[in-house]
Amino acid sequence: SQKIEQNSEALNIQEGKTATLTCNYTNYSPAYLQWYRQDPGRGPVFLLLIRENEKEKRKERLKVTFDTTLKQSLFHITASQPADSATYLCALDMEDNYGQNFVFGPGTRLSVLP
Amino acid sequence: DTGVSQDPRHKITKRGQNVTFRCDPISEHNRLYWYRQTLGQGPEFLTYFQNEAQLEKSRLLSDRFSAERPKGSFSTLEIQRTEQGDSAMYLCASRIAGYNEQFFGPGTRLTVL
Numbered sequence: 001s002q003k004i005e006q007n008s009e010a011l012n013i014q015e016g017k018t019a020t021l022t023c024n025y026t027n028y029s030p031a032y033l034q035w036y037r038q039d040p041g042r043g044p045v046f047l048l049l050i051r052e053n054e055k056e057k058r059k060e061r062l063k064v065t066f067d068t069t070l071k072q073s074l075f076h077i078t079a080s081q082p083a084d085s086a087t088y089l090c091a092l093d094m095e096d097n098y099g100q101n102f103v104f105g106p107g108t109r110l111s112v113l114p
Numbered sequence: 115d116t117g118v119s120q121d122p123r124h125k126i127t128k129r130g131q132n133v134t135f136r137c138d139p140i141s142e143h144n145r146l147y148w149y150r151q152t153l154g155q156g157p158e159f160l161t162y163f164q165n166e167a168q169l170e171k172s173r174l175l176s177d178r179f180s181a182e183r184p185k186g187s188f189s190t191l192e193i194q195r196t197e198q199g200d201s202a203m204y205l206c207a208s209r210i211a212g213y214n215e216q217f218f219g220p221g222t223r224l225t226v227l
Binding site: 043044 | 118147149154155156157158159162170172205207214215216217218219220221223
């Protein structure tokens, strides 16, 4: 079955720096890979989606890359702010390609220090 | 509020009791998902519906768990004979088939004593 690893359980960076989070998966590549943000005690919130034929996607200070050869996605937050502190989840959308469900990674807890 | 809502937000129960949770998705969303999340983990898929049809259930899902979406609108998740290991956050999400973004509710936190 599909497994996802996210680079580390927790990541601390200084305000203003770029945070880079990693998502690695096994087995087959999904048609879509998504990133979500989750704050404590709340449900995840969708941030960005990237398709398997796209190399890079940007939205404001966020950037996502997708390498199906490496089976890896990188998620970048530039000019990070303390308000970016949250858990970031990578999710593989296996549904329409394989008739399977969404598979979420364990998440990386990001702390942006002022 | 036009987002996904869940009720109750918190539930404390004793082991062996039955509990039922409700999810109201965004009205035009035909797909509805249930997930379970424990501390430090990502959401774990439990089951999903397209309209009123339950299309998939996780192989990990005990037969103590059952879900319904009788009219293709709201959904209920019932856990029978709760165990302490059922303590978790239960999340509901919805989306329109063919569109990728899932919208999550705030979750129901279950504590089994």
